[in-house]
Amino acid sequence: MSEIVQSLTSGFLLNVLIFFSTLVGAVPLGILIMFGTRSKVKPLAWLFKTVVWIIRGTPLMLQLIAVFFLPSIMFGQTFDRVTAAIIAFIINYACYFSEIFRGGIESIPKGQYEAGAVLGMTGSQVFFKVVFMQVVKRIVPPMGNEIITLIKDTSLANIISVAEIIMTSKRFLAKGNI
Numbered sequence: 001m002s003e004i005v006q007s008l009t010s011g012f013l014l015n016v017l018i019f020f021s022t023l024v025g026a027v028p029l030g031i032l033i034m035f036g037t038r039s040k041v042k043p044l045a046w047l048f049k050t051v052v053w054i055i056r057g058t059p060l061m062l063q064l065i066a067v068f069f070l071p072s073i074m075f076g077q078t079f080d081r082v083t084a085a086i087i088a089f090i091i092n093y094a095c096y097f098s099e100i101f102r103g104g105i106e107s108i109p110k111g112q113y114e115a116g117a118v119l120g121m122t123g124s125q126v127f128f129k130v131v132f133m134q135v136v137k138r139i140v141p142p143m144g145n146e147i148i149t150l151i152k153d154t155s156l157a158n159i160i161s162v163a164e165i166i167m168t169s170k171r172f173l174a175k176g177n178i
Contacts, residue, residue: 011168015154018086018162022150025090030097037102055095061159064088068160085157089150096146104139105131 036048055063067088072078079087108131116126158167 007168007171011166014082014162015157018082018089018154018157019150021086022089022093022154023147025086026093026097029090029094030101033094033098034101034105037098038105052095052098055092056099060088060092060153061156063092064156064159067091081160081162082157084160085162089153089157093146093150097143100139100142100146101135103142104135107138108134 033048033052037045037052039045039048064085068079068081068084078084112130112134113126116130121129155166158170161167
């Protein structure tokens with residue numbers, strides 16, 4: 001029984017590693033992608049929007065498989081399974097987070113920016129003193145939804161044989177140990 005608990009604990013810790021690594025990598029990357037989609041340079045904005053559209057339009061399972069297998073097919077190099085899973089999750093969730101951030105910023109009425117300008121504030125002062133807290137208030141619910149989805153999606157890592165908790169429990173069930 002202790003072997004089962006130990007294996008399930010290590011699988012759970014791998015899920016936790018994937019979860020926190022994804023959050024730490026996806027939030028700042030999502031902010032950068034959001035700035036890219038809002039760029040005034042039209043070809044750059046178009047490129048970022050296309051990438052976000054493709055990533056959000058394909059299943060995460062397919063992205064996991066692509067990140068794990070394509071580098072070895074194309075370049076003869078491969079990531080280890082956990083690294084490939086983390087990279088795929090970061091790219092996927094960064095695109096979703098970028099849309100949440102973009103929507104939050106664009107949902108603030110132009111009058112808020114104009115009011116700050118009338119008061120003599122600079123553009124960055126208007127953003128950080130007037131707009132930012134309104135954006136945070138508006139993005140918390142969708143961010144919470146995506147974080148909950150991320151918790152559930154970490155189990156998809158077993159598709160590329162990452163020994164997370166679901167795969168570990170399936171292995172013990174197949175042996176008839178549980």
